[in-house]
Amino acid sequence: MSGGGCSIVWFRRDLRVEDNPALAAAVRAGAVVAVFIWAPEEEGHYYPGRVSRWWLKQSLAHLDSSLKSLGTSLVTKRSTDSVSSLLDIVKSTGATQLFFNHLYDPLSLVRDHRAKEVLTAQGIAVLSFNADLLYEPWEVNDVDGRPFTTFMAFWNRCLSMPYDPEAPLLPPKRIVSGDVSRCPSDALVFEDESEKASNALLARAWSPGWSSADKALTNFINGPLIEYSVNRKKADSATTSFLSPHLHFGEVSVRKVFHLVRIKQVLWANEGNTAGEESVNLFLKSIGLREYSRYMSFNHPYSHERPLLGYLKFFPWVIDENYFKAWRQGRTGYPLVDAGMRELWATGWLHDRIRVVVASFFVKVLQLPWRWGMKYFWDTLLDADLESDALGWQYISGTLPDGREFDRIDNPQFEGYKFDPKGEYVRRWLPELARLPTEWIHHPWDAPELVLQAAGVELGSNYPLPIVGIDAAKARLQEALSEMWQHEAASRAAAENGIEEGLGDSSDSVPFAFPQDIQMEVDHEPIRNNPTTMIRRYGDQMVPSITSSLMRVEEDEGSSVDLRHLAEDGRPEVPANLNLDLEPRRETLNQGDVQMVRNNNIIPQFNANLRLHNAEDSTAESSSSSSGRGRDGGIVPVWSPPGSSYSEQFVGEENGLGSTSSYLQRHPQSHQVMNWRQLSQTG
DNA sequence: CAGCAGTTTGC
DNA sequence: CAAACTGCT
DSSP, X not given: OOSSOOEEEEESSOOOSTTOHHHHHHHHHSOEEEEEEEOGGGGGXXXXXXXXXXXXXHHHHHHHHHHHHHTOOEEEEEOSOHHHHHHHHHHHHTOOEEEEEOOOSHHHHHHHHHHXXXXXXXXXXXXXXXXXXXXXXXXXXXXXXXXXXXXXHHHHHHHTOSSOOOOOOOOOSOOOBOOOTTSXXXXXXXXXXXXXXXXXXXXXXXXXXXXXXXXXXXXXXXXXXXXXXXXXXXXXXXXXXXXXXXXXXXXXXXXXXXHHHHHHHHHHHHTTOHHHHHHHHHHHHHHHHHHHHHHHHHHOTTTTTSOSBGGGGGOOOOOOHHHHHHHHHTXXXXXXXXXXXXXXXXXXXXXXXXXXXXXXXXXXXXXXXXXXXXXXXXXXXXTOOHHHHHHHHHHHHTOSTTXXXXXXXXXXXXXXXXXXXXXXXXXXXXXXXXXXXXXXXXXXXXXXXXXXHHHTOOBTTTBOOOSSOHHHHXXXXXXXXXXXXXXXXXXXXXXXXXXXOOTTTTSSSOOOOOOOGGGGGGGGHHHHTXXXXXXXXXXXXOOOTHHHHHHHTTTOGGGOOOSOOBOTTSSBOOOSOTTTTHHHHHHHHHHHHHHHHHHOSSOOOTTHHHHHHHHSOHHXXXXXXXXXXXXXXXXXXXXXXXXXXXXXXXXXXXXXXOOOOHHHHXXXXXXXXXXXXXXXXXX
16 A cells, blocks of 8 residues: 555454554554464463463454454464564565564563564564553653562552553554465464364353453453452452453453443442442452563563572472372362362363462472472463463562562461352362361361261372371471571672582572573574664663573673663663673662662662672672572473473573562571672662 | 550462 | 551450
8 A cells, every 4th residue: 555565563462453552553554464473482481371372263363353354364474483474474565564562571572672673674664562551661660760669569650640541542444454465374273183172161161352352341340340349259259350361362452441440430439339449449450460560571571480589599499290290180188279270270260369379389388389380370271471470479489579478378278268168169179079068178187087978088089188288388488498598698608709609509409491481582693783773762662671681691691781771761771782881880770779778678679689790790690690590499390382392591690689578587697689788788 | 445466468 | 568457455
């Protein structure tokens, strides 16, 4: 169509036609080529799980038919490299522009940044948009212009921003199709034969696609929403919105959800319905959590693979595949946990509360490395979402500044009576316990023999005894923690002496196989050296500079860079040049950090010691970068499709942040992560 | 019953 | 940590 080429709209996790800024912009610009590129290998071991792929398949079909009714269709490509596929598409369609919506997971940050550079270098105009969040991560900062480090502060700020989130856009009335005659679609394969039968079951419970997402939203707002605050404690009722998988794939926009829900809230407020109003607040909070997960991922791209509290690196996880298996199969001996795990396996779904229960059990009682659990969630959840899941697991594990304390163990028995007081949920998913009276349903091991017999329960045979006692877990946790602090202290001492200590790989634990994701990007560095091709427009995707360094740490440690290099306008910006940039940054950062330490006892920032590594000389650097990072866990059992390789080493640098979590405060002898301490001495 | 301390809980 | 909750005086 008009003056030259058409525009490519690169669909990813924004599979909708309504309120899709990239699509809208492309339509405005003229002819459109709508594209979806399936390149799961790019996700490394976050290759999407079976149920997630099933959903994607349906959702794409749905999007395609919507596009068809508007005048075009979806071009699908199978690829191992999205960016080069984009180039191919540009060539075969004569497109001159590329539009897409932002993503915030670490892989996408890197890939999209590269896409922008590569295509821009080819003379293609690249424009990207916010379609996934109320506010872009770099828009939400505290009074000093720094990112928040706790959820509530973040969310309160979001709710009181000087401007509202963008109002949702209407779907285009009509789309003029670009010429795709020389750009044939590939058939995408999302399931293999062995998966088909299980997938068929999913279709009974779920229907992917934006129109059912809309329906789910409407149903929820007109139904369960008003009772949300009362019902959210129940494990077993259909009181959640069931929007999460739709939201994950962007079938409905959060902004639409937000606006519609807000309207209801005003309505209820006027009616004096405080319960309803409160319900909306709570529901919005869960939307806020989703926002926060992106925020965290952007500000701290390591968070899906490494605890944000650095000392957790030294925690001696239990490397026990039998525990892991028992957990997955729902045979831990704790009914609430087991019921949850069976539901997850059977349906790909789990109530939020129960996610917390099973995850917390996993980390605190079994003390398995949280990333195993996260990976299992990733593979089995219908709404698997890297950012949300990473946030959730970190929260539960106690590795966040505002998460639960690390030494806190929740007792599944008590939680059972809280979330499932009548035992209905347990009975549904654990038929072997169905006849047990409510009194014992959450702790069958205490039940009198006669009761068990009457209920047909034979502990240790048709239902397991607890695989780990809570008391034993508590004791082991204490031990593990003191071991952790010892190692942390030793490491710090060694670092201070400038000795290459090796960060605990002397230990018996196997180096963690995770994560490899980012390394595959490593060899595209030439592009990186040409920063001037980036002309940033207001709406453009910001890239935390760490994404660049993440790609290269292995061979170029000096370039590891702080996350939040502030451009003149105060927003994070792609560093002009990683190495040249170090000098000026050093001063600013130190100043800022010191001030922060003085002014409050809040965590400096997640990235405090990332940046310190730059600012510091090579002592600290060397102590961390060369180690095998042994303590973070063990080999991850493989259950992903073949092809996703787990290789040896961590990418990237060093641990997380200093912390004021109360746990830390109770351990003054080993307080503060090394860097933070050095920091405060500076000031 | 107001007022307070100890405890639980909350992303 | 801070808010909510519990139980006690």
